Every structure is written in C-alpha cells, then in structure tokens.
Amino acid sequence: xxxxxxxxxxxxxxxxxxxxxxxxxxxxxxxxxxxxxxxxxxxxxxxxxxxxxxxxxxxxxxxxxxxxxxxxxxxxxxxxxxxxxxxxxxxxxxxxxxxxxxxxxxxxxxxxxxxxxxxxxxxxxxxxxxxxxxxxxxxxxxxxxxxxxxxxxxxxxxxxxxxxxxxxxxxxxxxxxxxxxxxxxxxxxxxxxxxxxxxxxxxxxxxxxxxxxxxxxxxxxxxxxxxxxxxxxxxxxxxxxxxxxxxxxxxxxxxxxxxxxxxxxxxxxxxxxxxxxxxxxxxxxxxxxxxxxxxxxxxxxxx
Amino acid sequence: xxxxxxxxxxxxxxxxxxxxxxxxxxxxxxxxxxxxxxxxxxxxxxxxxxxxxxxxxxxxxxxxxxxxxxxxxxxxxxxxxxxxxxxxxxxxxxxxxxxxxxxxxxxxxxxxxxxxxxxxxxxxxxxxxxxxxxxxxxxxxxxxxxxxxxxxxxxxxxxxxxxxxxxxxxxxxxxxxxxxxxxxxxxxxxxxxxxxxxxxxxxxxxxxxxxxxxxxxxxxxxxx
Numbered sequence: 001x002x003x004x005x006x007x008x009x010x011x012x013x014x015x016x017x018x019x020x021x022x023x024x025x026x027x028x029x030x031x032x033x034x035x036x037x038x039x040x041x042x043x044x045x046x047x048x049x050x051x052x053x054x055x056x057x058x059x060x061x062x063x064x065x066x067x068x069x070x071x072x073x074x075x076x077x078x079x080x081x082x083x084x085x086x087x088x089x090x091x092x093x094x095x096x097x098x099x100x101x102x103x104x105x106x107x108x109x110x111x112x113x114x115x116x117x118x119x120x121x122x123x124x125x126x127x128x129x130x131x132x133x134x135x136x137x138x139x140x141x142x143x144x145x146x147x148x149x150x151x152x153x154x155x156x157x158x159x160x161x162x163x164x165x166x167x168x169x170x171x172x173x174x175x176x177x178x179x180x181x182x183x184x185x186x187x188x189x190x191x192x193x194x195x196x197x198x199x200x201x202x203x204x205x206x207x208x209x210x211x212x213x214x215x216x217x218x219x220x221x222x223x224x225x226x227x228x229x230x231x232x233x234x235x236x237x238x239x240x241x242x243x244x245x246x247x248x249x250x251x252x253x254x255x256x257x258x259x260x261x262x263x264x265x266x267x268x269x270x271x272x273x274x275x276x277x278x279x280x281x282x283x284x285x286x287x288x289x290x291x292x293x294x295x296x297x298x299x300x301x302x303x
Numbered sequence: 304x305x306x307x308x309x310x311x312x313x314x315x316x317x318x319x320x321x322x323x324x325x326x327x328x329x330x331x332x333x334x335x336x337x338x339x340x341x342x343x344x345x346x347x348x349x350x351x352x353x354x355x356x357x358x359x360x361x362x363x364x365x366x367x368x369x370x371x372x373x374x375x376x377x378x379x380x381x382x383x384x385x386x387x388x389x390x391x392x393x394x395x396x397x398x399x400x401x402x403x404x405x406x407x408x409x410x411x412x413x414x415x416x417x418x419x420x421x422x423x424x425x426x427x428x429x430x431x432x433x434x435x436x437x438x439x440x441x442x443x444x445x446x447x448x449x450x451x452x453x454x455x456x457x458x459x460x461x462x463x464x465x466x467x468x469x470x471x472x473x474x475x476x477x478x479x480x481x482x483x484x485x486x487x488x489x490x491x492x493x494x495x496x497x498x499x500x501x502x503x504x505x506x507x508x509x510x511x512x513x514x515x516x517x518x519x520x521x522x523x524x525x526x527x
Contacts, residue, residue: 115472
C-alpha cells in the first residue's frame with residue numbers, strides 16, 4: 001500500500017471539513033422546526049418530584065398562553081388539515097372556542113387513533129378532542145368530560161357485494177383502524193370476522209378501494225360521509241352496537257381542567273354552539289340525509 | 304380531479320416540501336449527531352479495558368436488538384411517564400436516531416480501525432510520529448476510506464427511518480401526504496398513488512446525492 005504524505009493531508013482536510021459540516025448542522029438545529037430539547041413547560045414548570053408525567057394546572061396553561069390539544073389531522077370533517085394547511089373540523093371548532101374562553105391559543109398535536117390515551121398519560125397534551133368515544137376501558141386510563149357528540153358503528157361495503165347484516169361478515173375480512181371502537185367491538189362480539197388493521201384512516205380507505213377487505217367499519221358518521229362522495233360504495237349497516245358518546249378527555253385526576261370543560265360545555269349548550277358547529281363543519285358533508293340531533297349533543301346531556 | 308391535477312394544486316407541493324424539510328431536518332441533525340458519538344464509541348470499542356468494551360458491547364447490542372419503533376416509543380412516552388422528562392416528538396426522534404446511528408457507526412469505526420494492519424502503527428512510530436499524529440494522519444484516514452460505503456448506507460437508512468416519526472405525531476412528509484390525501488379523498492379518490500409517488504421521489508432525491516458523494520469520495524481517495 002502506497003501512502004504518500006499528500007493523501008494523508010487530503011484525508012485530514014476531509015475530516016476537518018466533515019467536522020465543520022457537523023458543527024454547522026448542529027447550529028442549524030437551533031432554527032429547526034421544533035427545538036430538539038426537553039420541553040421546559042411541563043418538565044420544569046410542574047417541578048413535582050412525582051415519578052409520573054403530571055398534567056398542567058389551569059394556571060400553568062393560562063400563563064403558558066397555549067392550550068395543547070390533540071386532534072386528528074386526517075379525519076375530515078372532524079379533525080383535518082385543509083387546503084391551506086390549517087387545522088379544521090368539528091373537533092377543531094370546539095378546541096378553538098375552548099382555548100378562546102381560557103384566554104389562550106390552541107396548539108395542535110396530530111394524533112393517530114391508537115395514540116390518544118398515551119398522549120394524555122405522558123402529558124404530551126392537555127386535552128384530547130379527537131372524536132374520542134367514551135368506553136369503560138378508556139375511562140380507567142383517562143377522565144372524560146361531558147359528551148358533545150354521539151355515534152354508533154357503521155359498515156361500508158362495495159355495491160354488488162353489500163354487507164347489510166353482521167352475519168354476512170362471518171369468515172370475511174373486515175377493515176378497521178387500530179385503536180377504534182370498531183376494533184374492540186368486533187374482537188369481542190364477532191371473533192369469526194377476520195380483522196385487517198391499519199394505523200391511518202387514509203390507508204384503511206385505500207385498502208377498501210383496492211378490495212383488500214370486504215368491508216370497512218368505523219363510526220357511522222365517518223362511513224356515511226365517505227360513502228356519500230365515493231360512488232360504488234354503500235353503508236349497508238348504519239347502526240351497529242350501542243350508541244356511544246364522544247367527549248373531551250383529560251389526564252386521569254386532572255379535575256381542574258375537567259371541571260372547566262364541563263362548565264364550558266354546559267354554557268355552550270345555552271347558545272346552541274354545537275348545532276352551529278355542525279352546520280359549519282358537518283352539514284356540508286352529510287347534507288340533509290342526517291338529522292343533526294342524531295349526532296350533536298348539546299350541554300352534555302344525552303336524551 | 305385526476306392525480307396529476309392534485310399535485311399541481313397550488314398548496315400541495317409547497318406543503319409536501321415543508322413536510323420534507325421536517326424530514327430532512329431530523330435526518331441531518333441525527334446523522335450529524337451520530338458522527339461524534341460513533342467516533343467516540345468506535346474508539347472506546349477498541350480499548351483494551353474489558354469493562355469499557357463490555358459497556359460498549361451492551362450499548363451496541365441493546366440498540367441493535369431493539370426495533371427503532373420501540374426505542375421511539377420509550378423515548379417519547381416512556382421517559383415522560385418514568386421521570387417526567389417530556390421530550391417533544393422531534394426531540395425524541397433525534398435522540399433515538401443519534402443513539403442508533405452512533406452505535407452502528409461506532410461498530411463500523413471499530414471494524415475499520417481493527418482492520419488496519421499493525422505494520423501501519425509500527426511504521427508510523429518508527430518515523431517518529433506521536434500516538435495522536437499516528438491516529439490523525441495515518442490510521443483514521445485509512446480507516447475512513449474503508450468504512451465509507453457502509454457509513455453512507457447507514458446515513459440513507461437513517462433518512463428513510465425518519466418516516467417512523469409520523470407515529471409519534473410529527474407532521475413530516477409522509478403525514479402531510481396523508482393529510483392531503485384525506486382532504487382530497489372525495490374530490491380525488493386516486494390521489495394516494497400520486498402523493499405517495501411524489502414522496503417516493505422526494506426520498507430518492509435526498510438519498511441519491513449521498514450515494515453520489517460516496518462514490519465520488521471513494522474514487523478520489525483511491526488514487527495515488
């Protein structure tokens with residue numbers, strides 16, 4: 001091996017260049033999309049020696065100026081990002097109002113259905129407003145406020161191979177999204193149905209469009225909206241399982257924020273806020289086919 | 304609306320590019336951070352001290368055996384729950400990718416250093432070079448050349464693995480793509496193919512220059 005002094009010099013220079021590049025990249029890090037440092041707000045502000053991630057108090061939220069809200073970012077018309085890149089939807093309208101009445105700005109975190117409990121237990125957000133259906137299992141891990149929506153399951157399937165009764169699903173493949181009520185409902189009640197699970201709604205719909213499964217089940221509102229604009233697909237089953245409620249969720253034991261949200265929901269009921277919200281976000285999608293009172297819950301009271 | 308029209312919508316490409324910036328940012332910071340960590344780890348791995356070597360072995364095997372996704376969840380949710388150490392999603396990603404990149408690169412450095420024949424060290428000492436000079440002028444330049452292809456491969460793997468960040472809620476290029484697909488799912492049902500196709504090309508144009516750079520350096524260093 002011939003190794004001249006120039007090679008060595010050149011290589012050394014390259015190393016120096018690489019090191020400089022690395023240092024510059026680290027400098028660049030300072031102006032990145034989000035600082036790569038432990039978030040000071042929760043870690044230091046709470047200052048508790050508790051071994052758990054402690055939720056922020058109302059005062060801490062107010063003084064920080066932001067309410068951290070977990071919403072869906074790909075589940076129109078409830079929580080999505082519009083053409084312009086802004087968060088929008090039924091849940092987001094409520095989040096905006098909640099933040100406004102607290103005197104702060106909302107800061108959105110995009111969640112997948114399966115991450116909704118974890119973002120609360122690890123204190124990544126203050127409140128989850130992501131079409132969160134109230135279930136007994138979830139009640140053990142998070143605290144739900146009063147409901148602002150109600151829903152049951154629906155099953156959408158292609159025309160020609162329509163599923164109009166659950167018994168038809170026996171031995172067939174049903175597409176579900178992970179962490180949704182549809183997943184647990186079918187696992188517990190219909191073990192003979194083969195479930196095909198996806199992390200993202202977008203992927204689940206693609207699977208249905210590609211024919212990777214025989215049908216797709218999730219909240220009836222969602223499949224109704226989707227089938228309305230995808231010709232060739234029908235919601236054969238519009239009401240499955242017990243009607244369930246959708247409510248804001250906070251970290252277990254965060255009664256301060258929970259009480260605030262509950263009084264807020266009661267207050268908003270007097271101005272018919274959620275009907276306005278429905279008109280603004282859901283009606284353009286559902287049209288006249290759906291009666292708003294079947295979906296909207298006003299003042300936290302389910303009749 | 305056809306898929307091509309979707310890509311030509313005024314807001315679609317800028318939004319994908321802003322998502323790509325998040326991807327590139329995480330990747331660049333992670334790769335840059337992995338370099339010093341990897342160099343130190345690799346050097347420690349070649350030490351004679353059995354305890355140091357054992358620690359490094361433990362570090363490497365732990366990172367190598369654990370799926371990156373599990374590490375990401377531990378860093379994001381686990382640290383917060385155990386010690387209330389609340390990393391944001393981007394921070395958790397960078398931490399995990401630096402630890403992972405550092406471990407893998409460290410092993411490459413170790414292998415490269417050990418592959419340099421003892422005669423190179425001996426010749427250097429005979430010429431009167433100090434240990435520091437021997438390393439910076441002889442051993443490292445030689446080792447660098449040997450580990451280059453595998454290191455570039457590692458860098459491209461880090462770039463691609465950043466797509467796991469989406470599962471922590473980071474809105475990077477894949478998530479932006481899914482948001483666009485969702486908003487247009489009624490107006491453009493076959494948008495998924497086009498958006499994912501565009502994302503594929505974006506990843507390609509990030510990783511390809513890395514391959515070119517590696518080939519260029521290899522050729523340059525193989526002369527004389």
